[in-house]
Amino acid sequence: MFGKLTLAIALVFILSAVALGFLPLLWLGFGQAFHFDDYLPRVVAFTLKQAFLSTLLSVVIALPVALALARRQFFGREALLKIFSVPLALPAIVAILGIVGVYGNSGPFGGLFSIYGLTGILLAHVFFNMPLAVRLMLTRLEAIPAENFRLAAQLNFTTGQVFRFIEWPQLASALTGIASLIFLLCTAIFAVVLILGGGPQATTLEVAIYQSLRLDFDPARASILALAQLVTCGLLVLVAGQFAREIQVVPPTLARTRRWDGKSGLSKIMDSMVITFAILIVVPPILSVILSGIGSIRLGGSLLWATATSLLVGLTSASLSIALGWVLAGTAARQPHTLLKSAITLACLASLIMPPAVLATGWFVTLSPLGDMSRYAIFLVVILNALMALPFVWSPLYPAITDSVQRHDRLCSSLGLGGLARLRLVDLPVLRKPLGLAFLMAVIVSLGDLSAITLFGSDRLVTLPALIFRQMGNYRMNDAAGTALVLGVFCFALITLAQRWSQSHDQA
Amino acid sequence: MIKLENAGFRYEDMVMNFDLEVAKGELVGIIGPSGAGKSTLLALIAGFDLPVSGRISIAGVDMAGVAPDQRPVSMIFQDHNSFAHLDVRTNVALGISPDLKLDPQQRERVDEALARVGLSDFKARKPTELSGGERQRIAIARALVRDKPVLLLDEPFTALGPALRRDMLDLIREIQKERKLTVLMVTHQPEDAKYTASRIAFVQNGRIAHVLPTKQFFAPSAPAEISAYLRG
Numbered sequence: 042m043f044g045k046l047t048l049a050i051a052l053v054f055i056l057s058a059v060a061l062g063f064l065p066l067l068w069l070g071f072g073q074a075f076h077f078d079d080y081l082p083r084v085v086a087f088t089l090k091q092a093f094l095s096t097l098l099s100v101v102i103a104l105p106v107a108l109a110l111a112r113r114q115f116f117g118r119e120a121l122l123k124i125f126s127v128p129l130a131l132p133a134i135v136a137i138l139g140i141v142g143v144y145g146n147s148g149p150f151g152g153l154f155s156i157y158g159l160t161g162i163l164l165a166h167v168f169f170n171m172p173l174a175v176r177l178m179l180t181r182l183e184a185i186p187a188e189n190f191r192l193a194a195q196l197n198f199t200t201g202q203v204f205r206f207i208e209w210p211q212l213a214s215a216l217t218g219i220a221s222l223i224f225l226l227c228t229a230i231f232a233v234v235l236i237l238g239g240g241p242q243a244t245t246l247e248v249a250i251y252q253s254l255r256l257d258f259d260p261a262r263a264s265i266l267a268l269a270q271l272v273t274c275g276l277l278v279l280v281a282g283q284f285a286r287e288i289q290v291v292p293p294t295l296a297r298t299r300r301w302d303g304k305s306g307l308s309k310i311m312d313s314m315v316i317t318f319a320i321l322i323v324v325p326p327i328l329s330v331i332l333s334g335i336g337s338i339r340l341g342g343s344l345l346w347a348t349a350t351s352l353l354v355g356l357t358s359a360s361l362s363i364a365l366g367w368v369l370a371g372t373a374a375r376q377p378h379t380l381l382k383s384a385i386t387l388a389c390l391a392s393l394i395m396p397p398a399v400l401a402t403g404w405f406v407t408l409s410p411l412g413d414m415s416r417y418a419i420f421l422v423v424i425l426n427a428l429m430a431l432p433f434v435w436s437p438l439y440p441a442i443t444d445s446v447q448r449h450d451r452l453c454s455s456l457g458l459g460g461l462a463r464l465r466l467v468d469l470p471v472l473r474k475p476l477g478l479a480f481l482m483a484v485i486v487s488l489g490d491l492s493a494i495t496l497f498g499s500d501r502l503v504t505l506p507a508l509i510f511r512q513m514g515n516y517r518m519n520d521a522a523g524t525a526l527v528l529g530v531f532c533f534a535l536i537t538l539a540q541r542w543s544q545s546h547d548q549a
Numbered sequence: 550m551i552k553l554e555n556a557g558f559r560y561e562d563m564v565m566n567f568d569l570e571v572a573k574g575e576l577v578g579i580i581g582p583s584g585a586g587k588s589t590l591l592a593l594i595a596g597f598d599l600p601v602s603g604r605i606s607i608a609g610v611d612m613a614g615v616a617p618d619q620r621p622v623s624m625i626f627q628d629h630n631s632f633a634h635l636d637v638r639t640n641v642a643l644g645i646s647p648d649l650k651l652d653p654q655q656r657e658r659v660d661e662a663l664a665r666v667g668l669s670d671f672k673a674r675k676p677t678e679l680s681g682g683e684r685q686r687i688a689i690a691r692a693l694v695r696d697k698p699v700l701l702l703d704e705p706f707t708a709l710g711p712a713l714r715r716d717m718l719d720l721i722r723e724i725q726k727e728r729k730l731t732v733l734m735v736t737h738q739p740e741d742a743k744y745t746a747s748r749i750a751f752v753q754n755g756r757i758a759h760v761l762p763t764k765q766f767f768a769p770s771a772p773a774e775i776s777a778y779l780r781g
Contacts, residue, residue, distance in 0.1 A: 188626040188628065188630065189629055189632070191595070191626070192626075192629075193647075194596070194597065194616070194617035194618060195595065195618055195620075195622070195624060196618060196643055196644060196695075197616075197618030197647060198647045199647070202648065206635065206643070207632070210632070210633075210634045299598075
């Protein structure tokens with residue numbers, strides 16, 4: 042069903058988008074490379090430093106929390122785990138607004154420390170990544186065979202010995218992967234540093250690119266920053282991505298392994314303190330978003346207009362992303378040559394290596410001399426969002442298509458089933474679930490996107506995240522809270538839908 | 550030696566109730582359809598599951614409130630009997646002391662047990678480098694150093710081929726005679742029970758439906774549901 046033509050169009054599309062972004066950077070960036078102050082090394086160093094510290098903190102806090110949650114069964118445990126999935130489901134800017142609401146100057150914990158600068162960045166990253174790390178570690182811990190704990194009970198292991206002989210070996214093999222994933226996320230979440238960072242002391246590459254392009258109008262500087270971002274991210278993905286790939290997020294199982302360790306009073310007190318601490322990190326910002334948002338939703342023109350824009354951009358870019366992903370995954374699944382197969386995979390994962398800011402910088406440099414970009418900015422945002430979503434489309438789609446190809450290709454060709462008939466009778470019914478999941482993921486990526494929209498957005502092109510950013514910039518925090526709640530509810534509903542969908546077993 | 554009196558347990562929708570008496574030094578096979586409650590029966594005796602009613606006693610002592618490690622029981626599972634990252638010797642040594650501080654005499658006991666099960670040459674290997682049969686020998690060696698009077702086997706040899714299974718069953722039988730162990734063995738292979746057990750308990754729908762001497766169990770005169778199960 043996939044003609045050579047569609048494949049060619051899809052590949053050419055991605056390659057030209059990448060090339061259009063990449064080539065002008067090389068041109069401009071290398072021209073600049075030799076007269077540059079210490080700004081660039083400082084930004085690179087800070088990017089890595091904040092990611093390293095955030096990862097360390099997230100993992101160190103998550104470890105005892107995961108162990109305690111694996112050991113304990115208590116009322117509200119399932120609900121707590123659901124809440125732990127909220128931070129990453131929320132668009133970054135919504136969560137950050139919540140954090141500012143709690144720890145900012147006017148919040149209940151205001152004045153404890155300055156929320157701007159490194160402290161705020163670390164706090165936000167721990168808020169996002171600690172619950173993720175807990176869930177990933179818990180997945181590993183729950184995969185420990187029940188026999189191990191039975192054996193431990195029979196041999197009278199202490200809590201420490203259970204950790205040493207059972208839990209640690211199980212976690213250790215996954216820890217590099219979890220840390221790598223978090224490290225990548227910490228270099229990638231643009232909104233955190235954009236809002237909580239500030240000044241040259243606390244800025245990351247991606248934010249510096251935005252500042253050079255939109256605030257300083259210095260495409261040359263943006264180009265070299267983008268090149269540095271490309272090299273850093275490329276190296277990180279090559280190294281850390283290898284480890285991160287092994288990590289799988291599996292929903293927590295309901296059938297739990299009985300445990301016999303941790304029966305002492307001290308152990309119970311320690312575990313409850315650890316769990317309470319984690320709750321105190323995760324819950325207040327979420328509550329803040331809900332509570333300060335509820336009274337502040339003003340159904341004015343700007344909110345409705347931004348909602349409509351967000352939905353339009355989200356649906357269009359998701360459709361584009363699905364179209365590209367489907368064609369490429371179908372080809373890759375049938376491709377006997379491993380080289381071409383990995384080339385296609387790489388094209389789909391391009392946006393992981395090639396951060397959106399890098400691509401956008403190149404487009405900006407190429408297109409801005411050609412006249413007013415705001416006329417077609419919406420297309421740029423849609424295309425960029427589609428490319429950003431492609432990895433998330435790829436991951437449910439590719440395995441499903443590979444499976445379907447192996448099962449059905451021979452049967453279909455023996456029956457002479459092809460073209461639209463095959464699409465209708467075989468591919469659509471079989472791929473309904475992964476396609477739906479991929480589409481939802483793509484919409485979510487686009488709904489939460491702040492990098493493409495801040496780079497190309499204008500007064501006439503404002504999505505929900507961009508509106509929040511503006512309102513925060515104008516110190517209209519109440520309006521921002523209202524908008525954030527609307528966006529948060531949208532994303533959360535979509536994520537819940539996606540989770541339900543991926544967990545339902547009605548279809549084989 | 551082992552006595553279950555009306556020991557009740559609920560697993561999801563299934564209500565179980567077990568009555569069984571096993572004499573010291575006996576080897577009893579436990580046979581029955583999947584999901585009938587065979588493994589639960591062993592878990593109740595080992596203390597991994599707790600009965601909601603009735604009474605379980607071992608060697609005349611009521612086991613209510615006795616933790617798994619305090620019971621005079623060793624258990625060998627079908628799988629996951631050893632820690633993959635620890636070498637064979639350490640896996641067995643855990644049976645003596647989980648903090649692994651062994652005196653020379655205890656270390657000798659570990660070596661003896663390894664020799665008894667034929668793993669002397671594999672002491673320093675990791676379980677992953679061993680075959681399925683050899684891995685189960687680790688668990689048998691650990692049961693030897695623990696030296697408990699009751700041995701529970703939960704389909705320990707199901708994954709092995711017929712010849713190897715026969716070897717393992719011989720080993721179990723020898724050890725049972727040497728140590729005068731009381732053994733309960735859950736198995737899916739009736740011929741395994743026929744080969745080793747003196748009596749066989751037939752478990753069905755969460756109850757022990759029949760306990761018969763092995764010969765009668767396989768005789769044409771056996772109760773209808775047993776013959777039906779054996780015919781497959």
